[in-house]
Amino acid sequence: MFGLPGGHVLSIYDGLYEIPEISHYLVRHEFAAAAMAAGYAQLTGEPGVCVVTAGPGCTNMLTAIAEAHVGCLPMVLFAGRGATHSAQRGASQEVATEQVFAPVTKWSVRVDRAEDVVPVVRRAFAEARSGRPGPVLVDLPRDILDGEVEDAPYVPATPPTHPCGDAAAIDAAAEALVRAERPLIVAGGGAIASGASEEIRKLAERLAAPVLTTLAGRGIIADDHPLSLGGLGAHHTRLSQRLLLEADVVLGLGCRFEEMETNWSPSAVPSPDATYIQVDIHAPEIGRSVPAQIGIVGDVAAVAKQLLPKVERAAADSRRVDDAAAELAAIEAEFERDADSDMRPMHPFRPIRALRAALPRDAVAAIDVGCLAQHMAGVTPYFRVFEPRTLIVPSSFYGMGFAAAAAPAARIAHPDRPAVCFVGDGSFQMVMNVLPVAAEYELGVTWCVLNDNALGSIRDTQVHRYDERIVDTEFTVQPDFAVIAQACGCHGERVEDAADLEGAVERALQANEGGTPAVLDVLVSPERVLGSLEHFSFYPQELIDAARAPERA
Ligand SMILES: Cc1ncc(C[n+]2csc(CCOP(=O)(O)OP(=O)(O)O)c2C)c(N)n1
Numbered sequence: 001m002f003g004l005p006g007g008h009v010l011s012i013y014d015g016l017y018e019i020p021e022i023s024h025y026l027v028r029h030e031f032a033a034a035a036m037a038a039g040y041a042q043l044t045g046e047p048g049v050c051v052v053t054a055g056p057g058c059t060n061m062l063t064a065i066a067e068a069h070v071g072c073l074p075m076v077l078f079a080g081r082g083a084t085h086s087a088q089r090g091a092s093q094e095v096a097t098e099q100v101f102a103p104v105t106k107w108s109v110r111v112d113r114a115e116d117v118v119p120v121v122r123r124a125f126a127e128a129r130s131g132r133p134g135p136v137l138v139d140l141p142r143d144i145l146d147g148e149v150e151d152a153p154y155v156p157a158t159p160p161t162h163p164c165g166d167a168a169a170i171d172a173a174a175e176a177l178v179r180a181e182r183p184l185i186v187a188g189g190g191a192i193a194s195g196a197s198e199e200i201r202k203l204a205e206r207l208a209a210p211v212l213t214t215l216a217g218r219g220i221i222a223d224d225h226p227l228s229l230g231g232l233g234a235h236h237t238r239l240s241q242r243l244l245l246e247a248d249v250v251l252g253l254g255c256r257f258e259e260m261e262t263n264w265s266p267s268a269v270p271s272p273d274a275t276y277i278q279v280d281i282h283a284p285e286i287g288r289s290v291p292a293q294i295g296i297v298g299d300v301a302a303v304a305k306q307l308l309p310k311v312e313r314a315a316a317d318s319r320r321v322d323d324a325a326a327e328l329a330a331i332e333a334e335f336e337r338d339a340d341s342d343m344r345p346m347h348p349f350r351p352i353r354a355l356r357a358a359l360p361r362d363a364v365a366a367i368d369v370g371c372l373a374q375h376m377a378g379v380t381p382y383f384r385v386f387e388p389r390t391l392i393v394p395s396s397f398y399g400m401g402f403a404a405a406a407a408p409a410a411r412i413a414h415p416d417r418p419a420v421c422f423v424g425d426g427s428f429q430m431v432m433n434v435l436p437v438a439a440e441y442e443l444g445v446t447w448c449v450l451n452d453n454a455l456g457s458i459r460d461t462q463v464h465r466y467d468e469r470i471v472d473t474e475f476t477v478q479p480d481f482a483v484i485a486q487a488c489g490c491h492g493e494r495v496e497d498a499a500d501l502e503g504a505v506e507r508a509l510q511a512n513e514g515g516t517p518a519v520l521d522v523l524v525s526p527e528r529v530l531g532s533l534e535h536f537s538f539y540p541q542e543l544i545d546a547a548r549a550p551e552r553a
């Protein structure tokens, strides 16, 4: 449970006094409570829970809740509010929070009778986890919280079901896949939510189909599996882009092809000539972004299990995979070359490579927004991800600081695994108040701040689209992040020289092992990768063409 008390919810906190089995993490800003709860949900699949007070305590969570809503992360949020008898009279901290949160939650409910508290809470957990998961807000007036209810036996919330797909649609999909010459699987956050790792790997192997993952889908197949071949949109490589455009049958598993991934531009979505099979647990999602020829409403793992015996006869052609391996190796070699360069400030690939090398396969990574963090650490093969539920990422809401504020939850979800967060200097400054929280609870994570002294993604657009007319995207005063870290009880180091990187990473991870969080403030150059340029429609075509020029390849 993550939260920060206020007068309206003291009854809940008083209850916690007697229930030591419930761990409560006190944050310094409610945004971090919601971000950590969402991060916990992303890493475990179980609802993250928040307790916040009325009005501002509740609205402070809004941005992180919207992120969880867009990212389909289960959460239950308990918020206080004024007593029922003072409603509508302008009482202190009264605002219609159940309405404020309605568009960004699966269910937003105000409880007006003490007898309803227990059934509503039970339903809140069922609702948060069922079907397409999401956040639920339970608004609790102060007098209801102070009231008495009759003791009732504990009845757990009904666990989620895993619906199968329609039999005729499954047959049609299997037939298309068996006939396909160049099948492709695209897996997203829905595949992670359904725990479909094993089934997707088997399907891919049986079909010899490359697997592309959205950012939220990363880890569904290990990035060193020969069929794990990259991402989409801002996270694509020339290989993954080619595979997507050449595919004759695309099997989309819990992915949306939404704007952040594709801009819905013809160069980034399945070819209109391809057969697109879309599997999603949420019926209105079918065909929403890209028209699907075959839509299957169901749980990804359940549907994949239905498909598996029916694609037994698929003629697996491994030549495509061998070619892809050679192309991936070439991309990897370019990455190594950039990471090796002795440019100063250093190339951002350098710290990304150093951290991956120092971390075990099952380490947790949180990847924040911005060019340097998300568009670099988010791309295979620059930062490889090997297991599902080892990644905290924003969804298409794309709020700065979400992953950085959520990062300490990594050590709560997976206490025995190291955790790193890649974050831009602009985004980190939005949420630095999470440092004392991590220190207080000995949540040993490392924030690697990729510091280009700018809101680089936006500055970059001013350079390329607005004729270098830079307005308010560079910082004149930049805090010393290492000193701030130390002042908050964390380990902190600034790294200016690439030669110092390995030592600094080692010291940070060592501090983490002892429960001390760490900040590495790494001064990096404002580099961009081809994928991130090409993705955004606002870059001029000449620039994209230049970046694609053969000398880069
Ligand atoms: C809350 C929020 N405000 C503004 C934006 C728009 N935005 C996207 S990336 C970015 C710059 C991020 O800067 P930084 O964290 O330093 O990363 P960089 O792009 O420099 O790598 C901004 C302002 C956003 N996504 N979220």
Ligand SMILES: [Mg+2]
Pocket: 370, 424, 425, 426, 450, 451, 452, 453, 454, 455, 456, 457
């Ligand atoms: Mg920056």
